[in-house]
Amino acid sequence: MQPQQGRAAPGARAAPGPAGFGRRKDEPSRQVRPVPLPPVQQNLNYYPQIFWVDGCADAGAPCPTAAPAAPCPAPVPERGRKPRNGSGGERRSAGFLVMFLLILVAFTGVGLSIFKIFHLEKEVDELRESASAEHIPPASQRLTGQRKEVRRAAHVTGNPAQQDLPLEWEPTSGHAYTSGIQYHNRGLLVSEPGLYFVYSKVLFRGSACDSQLLSHVVYKRNPASPGSLVLMEDKATNFCTGQRMWARNSYLGALFKLRKMDSLHVNVSKIALVNFEESKTFFGLFKL
Known part of the structure; x- marks a missing residue:
């Protein structure tokens, strides 16, 4: 085997x-x-x-x-990843948004400042108007010690709601005003002595002519003196003819030296014959 x-x-x-x-x-x-x-x-x-x-x-x-075994190669470190384009775009968008918000805040602040300045200017103008109306000296005059003299004057117009004499007047509405002169007890009260021009106008009007007397009187009163003192007077007779409507103007005006607390009034012969339109019947004075 x-x-x-x-x-x-x-x-x-x-x-x-x-x-x-x-x-x-x-x-x-x-x-x-x-x-x-x-x-x-x-x-x-x-x-x-x-x-x-x-x-x-x-x-x-x-x-x-x-042959000896070859050594293993060293591990290659990973390369850093590049930033994506999307993240860069997001950063740019965020930057633009922040810039837009900053510009918006800046414009808002400017707008508020302009509005505040305009509002302050309006308030200053209103204060100036009120100061001139109330005759309050402005701040510049108070600082320098200068004071503008108040213009003392008054103009009152006819008042249809008449009941008895002396005549009653309208001191505020329409063309009426008072400055440094007080309307009191149907008359003009003088608060500072001086030289004044006093005037009064009355329109008489009737539907039938008769022989009655028309009178228009301006007088003054003072608590320091008893009674009253006539300053101006106008009387008229035979001012119409025939049985028809008629009208007549009565105007009085003169310069007077008035005292403090003088009170001026107007009287007429018959209230029913007076036309109380503000452009036809009025009363006033002003200091020179």
Whole structure:
């Protein structure tokens, strides 16, 4: 019976196991010799070939030394990712938004300042008008000690709601006004002595002519003197003819030196004949 092929000859060194089992990395490489398989069975089953690892192809030849394994390359550090274009666009949009808000705040502040200045100018104008109406000296005059003299004058107009004498007047509405002169008890009260021009106009009007007397009188009173003193007077007779409507104007005006607390009044002969329109019947004075 022949010896099986592939078995080691007597005296020969037994071959080590397959590569990688029981061998160190630094051992020399060994050649692999094929081992014949048993004859093929009738069932056609095949077996894989088994190889024995030998140190060298020739037992007498020296085995070459294995080359040292190459060292693994050092890991390459990951490069920093570049910023995306989207994030840059978002930063620019945020910057534009902040700039727009700052400009909007600046324009808002300027608008509020202009509105405040306009409002202050309007208030100053109103204060000036009220000061001139009430004859209050402005701040500049108070600081310098100068005071503008108040213009003392009065102009009152006819009042249709008449009941008895002396005549009653309208001191505020329409063309009427008072400045430094007080309208009191149907008369004009003088608060400062001086030279005054006094005037009065009355329009008489009737539907039938008769022989009655028309009179128009301006007089004054003073608490320091008893009674009254006539300053001006106008009387008229035979001022109409025939049985028809008529009208007559009576005007009085003169310069008088008046004292403090003098009170001036107007009297007429008959109230029913007076036309009390403000442009036809009025009374007034002013200081020179």
